[in-house]
Amino acid sequence: MGVFRAMIARTFSAATSRSLRVCVVGSGPAGFYTAEKMLKAHEEAEVDIIDRLPTPFGLVRSGVAPDHPETKIVINQFSRVAHNERCSFFGNVSLGSSVSLSELRQIYHVVVLAYGAESDRVLGIPGEDLSGVHSAREFVWWYNGHPDLSQLAPDLKNTDTAIVLGQGNVALDVARILLRPPAELATTDIASHALAALKESSIRKVYLVGRRGPVQAACTAKELREILAIKDLYVNIKQDDLQITSADEEEMKNSRIRRRVYDLLSKASSSSQTHPSSGQPELHFTFFRKPDKFLESSDKSGHVAGVKFEKTTLKGSGNQIAAGTGQYEDLKCGLVLKSIGYKSIPVDGLPFDHSKGVVPNIRGRVVSSSDVGQPVDGLYVCGWLKRGPTGIIATNLYDAEETVTSISEDIKKKDLTSEFASGREGLLQLLENRKIKVVTFNDWEKIDSEEKRLGSLMGKPREKLTNWKDLLAK
Ligand code: NAP
Numbered sequence: 052m053g054v055f056r057a058m059i060a061r062t063f064s065a066a067t068s069r070s071l072r073v074c075v076v077g078s079g080p081a082g083f084y085t086a087e088k089m090l091k092a093h094e095e096a097e098v099d100i101i102d103r104l105p106t107p108f109g110l111v112r113s114g115v116a117p118d119h120p121e122t123k124i125v126i127n128q129f130s131r132v133a134h135n136e137r138c139s140f141f142g143n144v145s146l147g148s149s150v151s152l153s154e155l156r157q158i159y160h161v162v163v164l165a166y167g168a169e170s171d172r173v174l175g176i177p178g179e180d181l182s183g184v185h186s187a188r189e190f191v192w193w194y195n196g197h198p199d200l201s202q203l204a205p206d207l208k209n210t211d212t213a214i215v216l217g218q219g220n221v222a223l224d225v226a227r228i229l230l231r232p233p234a235e236l237a238t239t240d241i242a243s244h245a246l247a248a249l250k251e252s253s254i255r256k257v258y259l260v261g262r263r264g265p266v267q268a269a270c271t272a273k274e275l276r277e278i279l280a281i282k283d284l285y286v287n288i289k290q291d292d293l294q295i296t297s298a299d300e301e302e303m304k305n306s307r308i309r310r311r312v313y314d315l316l317s318k319a320s321s322s323s324q325t326h327p328s329s330g331q332p333e334l335h336f337t338f339f340r341k342p343d344k345f346l347e348s349s350d351k352s353g354h355v356a357g358v359k360f361e362k363t364t365l366k367g368s369g370n371q372i373a374a375g376t377g378q379y380e381d382l383k384c385g386l387v388l389k390s391i392g393y394k395s396i397p398v399d400g401l402p403f404d405h406s407k408g409v410v411p412n413i414r415g416r417v418v419s420s421s422d423v424g425q426p427v428d429g430l431y432v433c434g435w436l437k438r439g440p441t442g443i444i445a446t447n448l449y450d451a452e453e454t455v456t457s458i459s460e461d462i463k464k465k466d467l468t469s470e471f472a473s474g475r476e477g478l479l480q481l482l483e484n485r486k487i488k489v490v491t492f493n494d495w496e497k498i499d500s501e502e503k504r505l506g507s508l509m510g511k512p513r514e515k516l517t518n519w520k521d522l523l524a525k
Contacts, residue, residue, distance in 0.1 A: 072474030079109020081434025142490035178345025196242030210385020415454030
């Protein structure tokens, strides 16, 4: 009997005709928290988690920085969910190409979309497609060994300066990875191609550039403290940029995070040396600069040589916005990482709010774009696709709680299981017909063991398999 037939047979014997068939699309934190809460709230639920990657855990695997192992511990909790006998993981199954949304909705009583934000906001300014300009997401996927970007090979050797656009926690992550001594990364699960490139890197100076001021920097205090603590780092923050207005005071009064970030930046500015010593790594916080265009190199056609910025001033009150002043300044560099936010991608048949980059929803119930405010039967959303690309892993716990509460309320109103849904066996049959190789959680555990074995040979917690062929060979 083939693997598929064996799986389908097992599924038939485990599920009863009254099972509530649920499919969660995406196996990151939003997907796993949703699955966990559905299994807890509905004893009759059978939950299948599908993911386009052969590996589970989404951003925990490909987004969290390698030097933040404590943040990845949540994987143990997600693995326990995957081992629940009413839960299955099917990797290498892509919504849109392996199976369409309308097919999934026919196969399952409930579909929860939790596939996150796999693209990037764009600036829409000249030169954005020059080589040497990458999104922070691409850079993060590269150093985290994501199979789609393990070949990125950002050039870290022909320049000593990188500009990071944006001042959120992702910007701090990429700046820290560029500036941290590579020896400190060698014992993490960083992809070995990235570690080798960082060891050879000539980048010594990183500019973290914000379009607003130090009060509005989007990072949080813990992450800021961490980057400021990098060994032997020269930190530059202009005293003039730290002048605050009454509108800034008001913003800080309303947000403890903003106050703490501002205080940390002020302290770092006053305690820093006046000049860097030769060869010292440098971190420059640059405020009130909005990217206007990317400058092309005159020696190397098609490659970035810097960024032209327009100086800004803050306008309004409450959440002040950056307004251009008509004064410009160029900053030279050989690498740019745009860290201005992730963006979700819609699939066919899914209502989508393109301006906000989210699926329109009411407390997790997807609402139709044509029939405004009308919930789409059996279709729900959770995580970044629901609320936009903000928040930490735990934010998804509350988000999943809200979505599952909406599902439970709807189930009370309408017995969804009275209608036939073929669920797991229907999905597996369809994937078999399409000759799609499904990666089960058991297969993932083989990948996991192999990565840990390879890692132990190199003094690392794991050495990730970073290409599709190796991942699908397990
Ligand atoms: P983010 O926190 O929203 O920061 C985006 C940054 O891009 C802001 O500085 C923003 O400035 C800037 N920006 C946006 N549009 C811009 C434009 N057109 N021109 C110039 N600058 C622009 O997003 P993120 O850093 O991608 O992080 C995503 C979420 O993941 C956040 O909630 C973050 O806290 C979380 N995260 C947490 C950790 C951690 O806990 N260690 C690590 C990584 C990520 P404005 O403020 O002026 O818009």
